[in-house]
Amino acid sequence: MKAIIDLAAKTIVLDRNEYLKVKGSIDTNVYYVESGSLRAFVLDDYEEQVIRFGYQGNLIVALDSFLTGRPSDLFIQAIKKTELKVITKQQMDAFLASETNKLLWIQILEQLVLQQMEREVDILTSSPKERYNRVLKRSPQLFQEIPNRHIANYLRMSPETLSRLKKS
Numbered sequence: 629m630k631a632i633i634d635l636a637a638k639t640i641v642l643d644r645n646e647y648l649k650v651k652g653s654i655d656t657n658v659y660y661v662e663s664g665s666l667r668a669f670v671l672d673d674y675e676e677q678v679i680r681f682g683y684q685g686n687l688i689v690a691l692d693s694f695l696t697g698r699p700s701d702l703f704i705q706a707i708k709k710t711e712l713k714v715i716t717k718q719q720m721d722a723f724l725a726s727e728t729n730k731l732l733w734i735q736i737l738e739q740l741v742l743q744q745m746e747r748e749v750d751i752l753t754s755s756p757k758e759r760y761n762r763v764l765k766r767s768p769q770l771f772q773e774i775p776n777r778h779i780a781n782y783l784r785m786s787p788e789t790l791s792r793l794k795k796s
Contacts, residue, residue: 629687631732633660635723636713642666642706649690649704652705654780656691656697656717664774669781670701681792683773688712707774756785760793 639662642648649655651671665683668690669676679702682688693700693719723729746766750759760783762772770779771794780790 629732629736631711631729632658632687632715632720632723632736633717634764635715636660637719638714640712640714642710642712644706644708646706647703647710648688648699648706649693649702650701651701651703653693654697655690655693655700655704658687658694658715658720660713660715661686661688662711662713664712665707666704666710667707667774667778667782668702668704671703676781678705678778681770681774681778681782683769691740707778750796753783756783756789757793757796759783 659684661684666688667678668680669678690700690702724733749756750762763783776790777787780787
């Protein structure tokens with residue numbers, strides 16, 4: 629992943645609650661989170677549904693827009709002041725000209741797909757306690773980086789339920 633991060637020629641800083649991307653916009657950049665945290669969410673009948681987080685050491689991208697060059701339904705918003713390294717589509721395309729780099733990118737995408745599948749199975753089949761325990765095991769850092777109300781939304785439970793599970 630370091631090879632991808634090293635492509636970044638620009639760094640941006642988002643203030644708390646500032647948007648990196650809004651619904652309907654095209655964003656073909658990949659971002660590396662140097663510090664801070666973000667949430668990716670969709671708006672469903674005026675209700676936010678968090679689908680992903682990014683915090684220090686993570687890549688975050690509106691993957692649908694990155695891959696297609698078309699507008700995305702995603703919002704990406706800073707939870708707290710966040711510093712990001714910006715890797716453009718042109719930099720990524722040049723990087724991916726090498727077969728070795730393509731394999732690295734495929735591994736990153738495969739991990740992303742597997743994480744999304746695990747999350748989908750969690751939401752569709754697990755009890756709130758099981759969802760909480762699986763996410764805690766998979767991403768313990770999440771609970772240090774992200775406020776409980778956003779984690780509760782991500783886990784599709786009330787903040788009160790999450791609070792009870794954390795205490796038990």
